[in-house]
Amino acid sequence: MDRDFLSRIRCERLRPRIKTAEEAAGLIKDGMHVGTSGFTPCGYPKVVPLAVAERVKRGEKITLTVGTGASVGRELDETWASLGIIERRYPYQTGNIINRLINEGVVAFTDIHLSQVGKHVRQKLLGPMDLAIVEAVAVTEEGGIVPSTSVGSAPVFVAEAKDVVIEINTTQPPHLEGMHDIFPTSSPPLAKPIPICRGDERIGLPFIPCNPEKIAAIVHSTIPDEARELGNPDETTEQIARHLIDFLLEEFGSQQLPPIQSGVGPLANHVLKGLLAGPWETFVIWSEVIQDAVLDMINAKRIQFASGTSLSPSPAILKRFYEEIDKYVGKIILRPQEISNHPEIIRRLNLLSMNAVLEIDIYGNANSTHIFGSRMVNGIGGSGDFSRNAGLVIMMTPSITKEGKISRIVPLVTHVDHTEHEVHVVVTEQGVADLRGKTPREKAMAIIENCSHPTYKPLLKDYLKRAMKQGGHTPILLEEALQWHIRCVKTGSMKM
Numbered sequence: 001m002d003r004d005f006l007s008r009i010r011c012e013r014l015r016p017r018i019k020t021a022e023e024a025a026g027l028i029k030d031g032m033h034v035g036t037s038g039f040t041p042c043g044y045p046k047v048v049p050l051a052v053a054e055r056v057k058r059g060e061k062i063t064l065t066v067g068t069g070a071s072v073g074r075e076l077d078e079t080w081a082s083l084g085i086i087e088r089r090y091p092y093q094t095g096n097i098i099n100r101l102i103n104e105g106v107v108a109f110t111d112i113h114l115s116q117v118g119k120h121v122r123q124k125l126l127g128p129m130d131l132a133i134v135e136a137v138a139v140t141e142e143g144g145i146v147p148s149t150s151v152g153s154a155p156v157f158v159a160e161a162k163d164v165v166i167e168i169n170t171t172q173p174p175h176l177e178g179m180h181d182i183f184p185t186s187s188p189p190l191a192k193p194i195p196i197c198r199g200d201e202r203i204g205l206p207f208i209p210c211n212p213e214k215i216a217a218i219v220h221s222t223i224p225d226e227a228r229e230l231g232n233p234d235e236t237t238e239q240i241a242r243h244l245i246d247f248l249l250e251e252f253g254s255q256q257l258p259p260i261q262s263g264v265g266p267l268a269n270h271v272l273k274g275l276l277a278g279p280w281e282t283f284v285i286w287s288e289v290i291q292d293a294v295l296d297m298i299n300a301k302r303i304q305f306a307s308g309t310s311l312s313p314s315p316a317i318l319k320r321f322y323e324e325i326d327k328y329v330g331k332i333i334l335r336p337q338e339i340s341n342h343p344e345i346i347r348r349l350n351l352l353s354m355n356a357v358l359e360i361d362i363y364g365n366a367n368s369t370h371i372f373g374s375r376m377v378n379g380i381g382g383s384g385d386f387s388r389n390a391g392l393v394i395m396m397t398p399s400i401t402k403e404g405k406i407s408r409i410v411p412l413v414t415h416v417d418h419t420e421h422e423v424h425v426v427v428t429e430q431g432v433a434d435l436r437g438k439t440p441r442e443k444a445m446a447i448i449e450n451c452s453h454p455t456y457k458p459l460l461k462d463y464l465k466r467a468m469k470q471g472g473h474t475p476i477l478l479e480e481a482l483q484w485h486i487r488c489v490k491t492g493s494m495k496m
Contacts, residue, residue, distance in 0.1 A: 004170045005220045008138040017218050024165050024217035025051035030062045032130040035121070035157030036076060039069035039310035039337065040264065040289055043150030045133040045167045046075045046223040056083045063087040065126055069152020069309065069337055070114060070288075070381060071095070073226040081107065090126065091117050092379035103375050111369065114288070114382040115341035118156040119187045132161035134208070135221065137172045143215060144207030147180055147334070148172040149225055150310035155182055155208045155336045163216040171224045175325045178206050185338045196345050199259050199286045200305040202333065227315040230292055233270040236398045239429035240267070241274030244354070244394065247425065247432045251392075254279040259286040261346075261386050262293070263355035264312070267396060269293045271354060276302060286349055288340055288382050290332060292317045298331050307333045309340040341382045346389040353390035355383040357397050360451075361413045362444040362460060363474055364420035364435050366395050372485055373414030380417050387418045392425070399428040399453040405493035407456040409447060411463050412481035426451050440474040456494065 001018075009015055025048050028034065038044025056062055066086050071077070071094040080086050081098035091112035093099060101107040112120060121129060134154050138146040147154060148169055158164055183194065183204030195203055233241075248257065257280055262272040273293035275283065285294055285306035292313050297303045311334065313321060321328060339345065346353075357368040358377065366387075367373075369380050387393045395418065397408045409428070420443065426433045431450035435443045441464075448460045467475035488494050 002170065002220060005168055008168050008170070008174065009218060010141045011139050011143045011212060014139060014143060014212055014215055014218060017215060019217040019219060021047040021051040021219050022054075024048050024219045025055060027163060027165060027216055028052050028062065028064070028131060031064070033065040033067070033127045035067040035129050035132045035153065035161060036072065037069065037134040037147060037150060037152055037154040037157075038072035038076070039150040039152035040071055040312035041073035041226040041228060042310050042312045043135050043148040043152070043225070044068070044072040044076055045135050045165075045221070046073065046169075047167060047221045048133055048165055048219055049076045049080060052085065053079045053083055056085055067091070067117070067121065067126065067129075067153065067157065069117075069150060069154065071378065075223070088126070092381045094378050099376065099378070109376065109379070111376070111379045113341075113380060113384045114337050115343065115385040117153045118185060118336075118338040121153070121156050121160050122187050129157060129160045129162070131163050131165065132157035133165045133167065134158060135167045135169050135172070137169065137174055137176050139166060139168070139218065140207050143210050143212035144205070145210050146177045146207045148176060151180060151182065151334050151336050152309055153337055155184070156338065158208050158210050159184075161214070164210060164214045165217045165219065166215060167219050167221040169221040169223070171222055173322055173325055175329060179329055179332055180206050180334045182206070182208050182336060183339055184209070185336070194339065194342060194344055196339070197348060199284050199307045199349065200333070225318065227313060227318045230269050230314050231266045236429045237267055237270045238274070240396055240398070240427055241271045243429070243432050244271055244396070244427050245274060245278050247427070247434070249278065256280065257283060258352040258391055259284040259349045261287045261351050261353045261390065263383060264289045264291070264381070265356060267356045268354060271396065273297070276300060286340070286351055288337065295321060295328065298328060303331055305333075306331055307335060307340065309335055309337045337382070341385040343385065343389040346386060350391035351386065352392045352394070353386040354394045354396060355386065357395050357418070359408045359410055359413050360395060360397060360423070360426055360447070361410050362447050362464060363440045364423040364426065364443050364447065365413050365416045366418040366423055367413040367415045368417045370415035372489055384417060387422045393422055394425040394427060395423050396427045399430050399451060400455070402492070404453070404455060405495060406488055407453060407494050409452040409456065409460065410481075410484055411460065412476060412478070414485050441468060
């Protein structure tokens with residue numbers, strides 16, 4: 001047996017529960033509710049899901065309700081979805097296969113604010129949890145589970161599941177131990193205050209508490225995280241970053257920025273990295289995902305501290321993280337998503353929140369989840385947790401897409417994820433619209449003038465002029481607003 005693997009199981013009475021992936025997969029039965037670790041394709045179980053897939057390939061019928069922290073890697077979502085294993089899924093996903101099956105109605109998808117996942121699980125709104133599968137770097141002397149590169153919802157899954165399966169992944173460095181801060185939460189009316197006033201405060205344990213009697217299997221894994229490339233910034237992304245920096249300079253000058261939350265993906269990552277061009281000496285990050293930009297900022301000695309629930313850098317940066325892990329250990333804390341996304345803490349820290357969206361209407365309502373109001377993209381994730389509670393909420397998007405055929409600034413969004421009441425600032429490559437203190441009509445004029453693309457600005461101005469003649473506090477020509485999207489569905493373009 002692999003010495004490194006065995007040495008990481010420090011609770012000796014659990015060593016007899018070492019099993020093969022196939023043996024552990026046998027614990028999963030048709031109809032179960034299974035929760036797994038993972039938040040983005042980091043820290044998620046791999047060998048047990050693949051062993052379950054092999055059972056189905058041999059003809060067994062297994063359909064499951066599957067909960068995670070957020071998106072996960074192909075070994076779970078794509079492989080299981082392609083084999084019909086996933087009957088119901090929550091709270092977020094990014095795979096092509098599972099996304100198609102959700103939009104076809106084959107997989108039932110429950111889209112949940114990430115801060116609310118724990119409460120849903122404790123209240124058994126998706127049924128009692130049968131099994132939790134957690135990737136770890138070690139098991140402590142008392143049976144505590146030391147997570148790997150993400151925490152996500154693993155703590156509540158472990159607490160609520162009848163049985164727990166642990167994958168010890170020896171490709172994950174043992175130096176990750178000590179980077180986590182696991183604070184137990186509970187649902188109202190039993191909820192207690194969360195004593196965090198600064199991003200670098202530790203209030204919990206460096207492992208997930210677990211009753212050793214619940215641990216049904218410990219499995220060896222050697223499959224690394226599926227890190228994803230973030231791509232290079234294009235001219236549009238760089239323009240958005242420049243406009244954002246100009247706005248922040250006007251808003252804050254050279255004084256310390258509030259703690260920053262930045263969304264997941266290429267645009268958010270490149271815009272965050274663009275802040276290095278500003279005059280701010282150091283930054284504090286309170287977010288969900290630690291991406292390339294944060295590690296680059298640590299290397300540049302511009303980060304005071306970074307708190308998140310997942311490490312999700314690109315392949316090259318992940319390799320550098322592993323090679324230079326001692327440099328990062330004292331600068332990063334990984335917490336449960338119930339803490340990283342908790343409204344109480346977000347409000348107390350007065351966060352500066354920056355997230356990308358699919359489209360924004362002229363009144364400031366934002367759509368981050370659905371194309372043409374019907375086709376789910378990934379899910380709301382944690383953006384709503386931050387938009388509803390941060391001190392300054394900035395929504396970013398290119399002004400056009402599909403080579404200019406579609407405007408992302410529209411008279412009326414087809415699906416509302418973030419209402420006009422919580423969107424403070426809109427940024428596109430065209431400019432910035434500060435919506436604070438403005439009426440709906442004033443917001444519309446600011447967004448059209450500063451953020452819309454020149455191709456669509458005359459059309460939007462004409463629409464607003466005629467809508468205001470009709471009257472109303474928020475003047476909308478409903479039929480005409482819908483025609484924007486209907487025209488695009490039929491012709492592939494909004495252009496007249």
